[in-house]
Amino acid sequence: MKLPAAFYQRPDPVQIARDLLGKHVFSCLDGQLTGGRIVETEAYAHLGDQSMDMHLKRRGTHGHALREIGGRAYLYQVYQRHTLFNISTNAADKTDTVLIRAIEPLVGLEVMLERRGLTEASPKLTAGPGVLTQALGLTPALTGTDLQGDTLWIEDYGEEVPEEQVRRSARVGLAYAGAEAANLPWRFRIINNKWTSPAK
Template sequence: MKLPPEFYRRPDPVQIARELLGKHVFSCVEGQLTGGRIIETEAYSHRGDDSLTLHLKRRGKAGQALQEPGGHAYLYKVYQRHTLFNIATNEAGKPDTVLLRAIEPLVGLDTMQLRRGASIKPNRLTAGPGMLTQALGLTPELSGTDLQSDLLWIEDHGEIVPEAQVVAGPRIGLEYAGPAAASLPWNYKWAR
């Protein structure tokens, strides 16, 4: 069952990031179904989080996704190379996001392997944010996609992630945003 819009439109991106662990993300790009279990996320808030400032200045379709009500994909390039997949959360005009950092690949493994390249080891197919978007076939052109669509969505399969298996720590690669933003413990990993 797809997660309902109300799941994403709550005001706490940290809670949403934690609750996304164990959910399953899917894409159906060019008729190819791919997906997997979410095992790492990061939260970003429009209040008191300097790391989001640069994103709020983005123009065009990618930046517009941040202003939409929660439940839309925010896809953008970093280093003009890697696409990152964030989920807009909260109400329209309150741009919070959750970055999907890693998934356990489960569906469409052959397609993921083709998209990532034959030399990529199976355990590295979706082991980082740029890797998972490549494996799922996601590009910035898909920014703004409603997660209720048949192109990109997240399902709840009823898996419970025990608190003892959740590791919270500082977000990755945010030194540019200053020590306060970089040290927020808003990165969540499912350590099984």
């Protein structure tokens, strides 16, 4: 069952990032279905998070998808090569978001391997925000996609990841935003899951 729009429109991106662990994300592009279980996320907030303020200033008008009502894809490129998959949350004009950092690949494995130029499944396939988007075929052209549609969506299989299996830590690569933002424990990983991205 697809997650309803109301799931994303709640006012707390940190809780949404936590709740997305164990959910399954899918893309269907050119008739090719790929997807997997979400095992790592990060939350970003429009209040009390200097990194979000700085991101919006850098991205300018491209950040418009973050201003849409919760439940839209926000995809943008970093280092001119890696696409990052974020989900807008909260109400319109509340620029909260969740970054999907890693998935356990489950559906369309051969397609994902081909997209990544790999011959066998390993954490290199989807353990990281830049590689999982490549495996799923996601590009910035899909920014603004409604997650209630049939191109990109998230399903709930009824799995609840217990708190003792969740590691909370600082987000990755935010030293530029200052110590307060960099140290917020808004990164969520399933403990001992080989598909999470490497710890820093």
